[in-house]
Amino acid sequence: MTDSSVPATGTADRDLRSFIAGLPKAELHVHHVGSASPRIVSELAARHPDSKVPSDPEALADYFTFTDFAHFIEVYLSVVDLIRTPEDVRLLTYEVARDMARQHVRYAELTITPFSSTRRGIDARAFMDAIEDARKSAEAEFGTVLRWCFDIPGEAGLESAEETVRLATDDRFRPEGLVSFGLGGPEIGVPRPQFKPYFDRAIAAGLRSVPHAGETTGPETVWDALTELRAERIGHGTSSARDPKLLAHLAEHRVPLEVCPTSNIATRAVRTLEEHPIKEFTRAGVLVTINSDDPPMFGTDLNNEYAVAARLLDLDERGVADLAKNAVAASFLDTAGKARITAEIDTYTAAWPAS
Ligand SMILES: O=C(O)c1cccc(C(=O)CC[C@H]2O[C@@H](n3cnc4c(=O)[nH]cnc43)[C@H](O)[C@@H]2O)c1
Numbered sequence: 001m002t003d004s005s006v007p008a009t010g011t012a013d014r015d016l017r018s019f020i021a022g023l024p025k026a027e028l029h030v031h032h033v034g035s036a037s038p039r040i041v042s043e044l045a046a047r048h049p050d051s052k053v054p055s056d057p058e059a060l061a062d063y064f065t066f067t068d069f070a071h072f073i074e075v076y077l078s079v080v081d082l083i084r085t086p087e088d089v090r091l092l093t094y095e096v097a098r099d100m101a102r103q104h105v106r107y108a109e110l111t112i113t114p115f116s117s118t119r120r121g122i123d124a125r126a127f128m129d130a131i132e133d134a135r136k137s138a139e140a141e142f143g144t145v146l147r148w149c150f151d152i153p154g155e156a157g158l159e160s161a162e163e164t165v166r167l168a169t170d171d172r173f174r175p176e177g178l179v180s181f182g183l184g185g186p187e188i189g190v191p192r193p194q195f196k197p198y199f200d201r202a203i204a205a206g207l208r209s210v211p212h213a214g215e216t217t218g219p220e221t222v223w224d225a226l227t228e229l230r231a232e233r234i235g236h237g238t239s240s241a242r243d244p245k246l247l248a249h250l251a252e253h254r255v256p257l258e259v260c261p262t263s264n265i266a267t268r269a270v271r272t273l274e275e276h277p278i279k280e281f282t283r284a285g286v287l288v289t290i291n292s293d294d295p296p297m298f299g300t301d302l303n304n305e306y307a308v309a310a311r312l313l314d315l316d317e318r319g320v321a322d323l324a325k326n327a328v329a330a331s332f333l334d335t336a337g338k339a340r341i342t343a344e345i346d347t348y349t350a351a352w353p354a355s
C-alpha cells in the first residue's frame with residue numbers, strides 16, 4: 001500500500017473495511033494494463049527477461065514509485081511492452097476480472113488502449129478475440145460483468161486517434177463488450193479539441209464519451225472535454241474544484257466525476273490526500289464515483305479507495321453504500337442491470353449488523 005492507505009486503527013475502521021470488502025460494487029475508471037497484479041507482471045517479466053521491469057515483487061514495489069505523471073507513463077509503457085501475444089492479453093484480462101470478483105466488483109468498465117498493442121505487433125482481430133474470450137469466461141466463472149472503454153493515448157498523436165476509432169467502429173474489429181470511447185495519457189501539451197472528429201465518429205457509432213480531463217491540467221481542459229468531446233463522464237476532473245462555474249455545471253447537468261484518490265497522490269497530481277478536492281465535489285452536488293485507476297501500480301485496490309473516500313468524506317456504511325450506488329447510476333449499464341446491482345447493494349446494507 002502507498003501512504004494513502006487508511007490504517008485500520010479502531011474497531012469502527014475495521015468494521016467499515018469489512019463492510020466495504022463485501023459490498024457489491026461497480027468500477028468505472030480502471031485501466032487494463034494498469035490492473036496487472038504483481039504476480040502477472042512478475043510472470044510476464046520473467047517470460048521476457050529483455051524487459052527492464054523487475055520480476056521480483058519487492059523490487060516491483062520500488063519500480064512502481066513515481067516521481068511525477070510523466071515518470072508514471074514511462075513505467076506504464078514498460079509494462080505495456082510485456083504484453084506481446086494474444087495469449088498475454090487474454091491471461092491479463094481474465095486475471096484482472098478474477099481480482100475484481102474477489103473484491104465483489106459486479107460490473108466494471110475497463111479502459112483498454114488497443115493502439116498500444118496493435119502498434120507493438122499484436123494482430124487487431126486476435127486482440128479483440130482475446131479480450132472477448134476473457135470477458136465471457138470471467139462473467140460465466142466469476143459473475144463479474146466487464147465492458148470496454150477504448151481510449152486514445154493522446155500523446156501518441158492523431159495516428160493513434162485514427163487507429164483507435166477505426167478499431168472501435170469498424171464491424172470487423174469492434175468487440176461486443178465495447179460501450180465507450182476515451183482519451184488518456186498526459187494532458188500537458190495534448191489539447192483535447194484536436195480529438196473532436198474522432199469522438200464525433202465514435203459517438204455517431206453509439207459509443208459514450210468518457211475522456212480523462214483535469215487530472216494534470218486546469219479546469220479549461222474539463223470544459224474542452226465537455227464542449228468539444230461531449231463528455232458524459234469525466235476521468236478524474238480533479239482541477240474542476242478550481243472553477244465554481246464548472247462545478248455548478250457538472251452538478252446541474254449530472255456529469256459524474258470518476259475520482260481516483262490514491263492515483264492522484266501516486267502520480268503527484270495532488271500533494272496529499274488532505275488536499276484532495278473530493279469534499280468540494282460532493283459539497284457542490286457533483287455526482288462522485290470512486291475508482292482505482294491502476295490499482296497495483298498505485299499500491300491500492302477498489303476497496304481501499306472506498307475506505308479512503310469514507311475517511312475524506314466522513315461516511316458511515318450508508319454513506320459508502322450511496323457512493324457505490326453512484327457508480328451504478330453513472331455506469332453505462334441498461335436499466336435492468338442498474339436495478340439489479342442497486343438492489344444487491346440495498347440488500348447487503350440492510351443485512352449489515354451495525355447499520
Ligand atoms: O503505446 C504507445 O506507444 C504510446 C506512445 C505514446 C504515448 C502513449 C501514452 O501516453 C499511453 C498512456 C497510457 O496510460 C494509460 N493510463 C493509465 N492511467 C492513466 C491515468 O491516470 N491518466 C491518463 N492515462 C492513464 C492510458 O490508458 C494509456 O494507455 C502510448
Ligand SMILES: [Zn+2]
Pocket residue numbers: 029030031184212235293
Ligand atoms: Zn485513468
